[in-house]
Amino acid sequence: MADYNTxxxxxxxxxxxxxxxxxxxxxxxxxxxxxxxxQKAHSPNLVILFEAGGAAPLIPEMPISVGDSRTTWKxxxxxxxxxxxxxxxxxxxxxxxxxxxxxxxxxxxxxxxxGPDHQKPKVxxxxxxxxxxxxxxxxxxxxxxxxxxxxxxxxxxYITTPxxxxxxxxxAKSGLPLGAGPYKIITNMAVMDFEPESKxxxxxxxxxxxxxxxxxxxxxxxxxxxxxxxxxxPPTKHELSILREEIDPYRYVIGR
Amino acid sequence: MEVLAQGIGAIFTDPDADKARAFFxxxxxxxxxxxMSVKEAVEKYVHDGDYLVIGGFGANRIPTAVCHEMxxxxxxNMGFAGHTSTHDFQILCAGEVFDKLDVAxxxxxxxxxxxxxxxxxxxxxxxxxxxxxxxxxxxxxxxAAAGVSFYPARNIMxxxxxxYSGAKIIQCPFTGVKYAAMPAIYPDIAVIHVHESDIxxxxxxxxxxxxxxxxxxxxKHLIITTERLIQNDEIRRDPSYTAIPYYYVDxxxxxxxxxxxxxxxxxxxxxxxxLKEWLKVEENPEEFKKFLDKNIYSCKDHFEYxxxxxxxxxxxxxxxxxxxxxKARD
Numbered sequence: 001m002a003d004y005n006t007x008x009x010x011x012x013x014x015x016x017x018x019x020x021x022x023x024x025x026x027x028x029x030x031x032x033x034x035x036x037x038x039q040k041a042h043s044p045n046l047v048i049l050f051e052a053g054g055a056a057p058l059i060p061e062m063p064i065s066v067g068d069s070r071t072t073w074k075x076x077x078x079x080x081x082x083x084x085x086x087x088x089x090x091x092x093x094x095x096x097x098x099x100x101x102x103x104x105x106x107x108x109x110x111x112x113x114x115g116p117d118h119q120k121p122k123v124x125x126x127x128x129x130x131x132x133x134x135x136x137x138x139x140x141x142x143x144x145x146x147x148x149x150x151x152x153x154x155x156x157x158y159i160t161t162p163x164x165x166x167x168x169x170x171x172a173k174s175g176l177p178l179g180a181g182p183y184k185i186i187t188n189m190a191v192m193d194f195e196p197e198s199k200x201x202x203x204x205x206x207x208x209x210x211x212x213x214x215x216x217x218x219x220x221x222x223x224x225x226x227x228x229x230x231x232x233x234p235p236t237k238h239e240l241s242i243l244r245e246e247i248d249p250y251r252y253v254i255g256r
Numbered sequence: 257m258e259v260l261a262q263g264i265g266a267i268f269t270d271p272d273a274d275k276a277r278a279f280f281x282x283x284x285x286x287x288x289x290x291x292m293s294v295k296e297a298v299e300k301y302v303h304d305g306d307y308l309v310i311g312g313f314g315a316n317r318i319p320t321a322v323c324h325e326m327x328x329x330x331x332x333n334m335g336f337a338g339h340t341s342t343h344d345f346q347i348l349c350a351g352e353v354f355d356k357l358d359v360a361x362x363x364x365x366x367x368x369x370x371x372x373x374x375x376x377x378x379x380x381x382x383x384x385x386x387x388x389x390x391x392x393x394x395x396x397x398x399x400a401a402a403g404v405s406f407y408p409a410r411n412i413m414x415x416x417x418x419x420y421s422g423a424k425i426i427q428c429p430f431t432g433v434k435y436a437a438m439p440a441i442y443p444d445i446a447v448i449h450v451h452e453s454d455i456x457x458x459x460x461x462x463x464x465x466x467x468x469x470x471x472x473x474x475x476k477h478l479i480i481t482t483e484r485l486i487q488n489d490e491i492r493r494d495p496s497y498t499a500i501p502y503y504y505v506d507x508x509x510x511x512x513x514x515x516x517x518x519x520x521x522x523x524x525x526x527x528x529x530x531l532k533e534w535l536k537v538e539e540n541p542e543e544f545k546k547f548l549d550k551n552i553y554s555c556k557d558h559f560e561y562x563x564x565x566x567x568x569x570x571x572x573x574x575x576x577x578x579x580x581x582x583k584a585r586d
Binding site for chain 2: 027
């Protein structure tokens with residue numbers, strides 16, 4: 001019996017993607033926990049940026065808003081939205097971590113609406129916020145989301161935030177900055193990347209306790225598979241103690 | 257210039273820079289006291305049909321008192337910039353103040369969850385919606401602040417966010433690269449909560465500024481609510497701290513704890529219990545009506561609202577929370 005839950009595993013897997021000295025734009029929740037864990041565990045020089053203006057903070061505990069006081073705790077600058085997004089557009093943000101939403105085989109995200117009528121949607125969601133901006137500009141976009149067939153859909157009904165758009169060279173032709181795009185999708189079951197030519201989502205690693213079939217069964221489209229599918233390492237004691245004791249002692253994120 | 261593609265969303269404000277110049281030419285530069293009550297400021301400067309921008313970031317450094325006053329005075333048919341508007345959006349939806357909306361982030365309160373009433377309003381079909389992103393709205397304000405009619409940006413292309421926006425795709429005359437041209441927003445009225453202001457409207461802001469420096473410059477009229485008034489001598493002693501100079505400002509309202517129940521950097525943290533109560537009570541429209549009567553419609557001003565929700569004891573706890581973080585959480 002593993003002594004960690006899937007949210008903790010997801011956060012630890014995500015944190016390991018952030019190397020020391022990199023620069024990451026994050027939102028609240030699991031992505032922020034992953035960036036905080038990376039900073040405390042192995043990347044002390046990780047530059048964390050918040051879209052509302054918080055630049056390179058040493059965050060004491062989970063912020064509840066990407067603009068609350070905790071996002072500028074021991075930061076180097078309290079700036080504004082243009083400062084952060086201009087840095088991203090200039091090419092200085094290596095990564096962004098976006099949260100859960102509907103996602104398709106090319107990594108496009110829907111966080112706007114369900115239903116065909118834009119002016120009278122069946123369900124209205126928040127919209128882009130800064131997600132479209134970060135996903136357009138940051139070199140490598142990563143998504144953390146639970147693996148289920150409703151979220152992983154062949155084609156999102158509405159592209160709020162760009163992935164590889166229609167695949168192939170469609171993103172390059174769109175006008176979005178060249179070379180940036182979806183990089184990895186991290187779920188409770190697996191890690192996916194994107195096949196370089198078709199830009200289709202591809203399974204590259206499974207989490208302990210899950211098989212390839214579990215992942216495919218919980219995905220609404222056919223996943224490509226890497227030649228060699230590895231198994232992710234479970235969280236270490238060190239990672240878990242930082243996560244539980246320092247980052248999220250009230251289990252706002254890891255208790256979900 | 258050739259337009260390669262364009263969105264189908266409406267543009268609710270005129271991006272014409274010459275018309276804006278004609279307006280700003282006539283705007284008063286007089287150094288005169290502008291202190292007034294929130295009620296007076298809303299009566300004088302906020303009108304039905306105006307396009308409104310609220311400063312801060314959703315539940316951080318927001319002018320709550322003015323949002324409440326707008327719905328008490330029954331403002332309607334306004335345009336609004338949903339530029340990560342969270343609790344402010346909740347209040348405005350409660351009064352159905354706007355029916356034209358530029359969306360970047362709406363209906364949610366970030367990690368706290370979604371607002372049932374804001375969703376009901378947005379799913380009712382009563383609102384004409386144009387879709388954007390946080391940065392897109394930032395640069396639309398930036399364009400207006402710079403006195404130009406659009407700003408080129410490299411986001412939104414290829415997405416439905418572009419399709420439902422009012423942006424147009426153009427080609428750079430130097431490199432041939434595509435850009436999304438974002439039309440300037442010159443708001444009729446903007447409201448910004450600050451840490452300190454003198455009686456003329458010279459303002460200081462601590463912490464993040466979000467898009468407020470551009471919003472203050474883009475707006476035709478600007479209401480400032482301030483945690484505290486300070487002497488003009490203090491502003492002049494070191495002008496490097498001034499974020500907004502007085503000649504952009506029309507009204508100054510002293511509202512201590514003015515961002516409550518939102519967070520105010522270096523002053524007090526957000527009242528999470530009360531924000532949770534808002535989200536909960538909105539599930540039931542009848543209960544929500546009673547809640548609004550108690551907390552807004554029957555209140556004379558912001559202080560009565562605070563009194564009803566814990567008063568000075570609550571505020572002191574929120575101050576502790578702001579300064580002591582985890583230790584003050586329980």
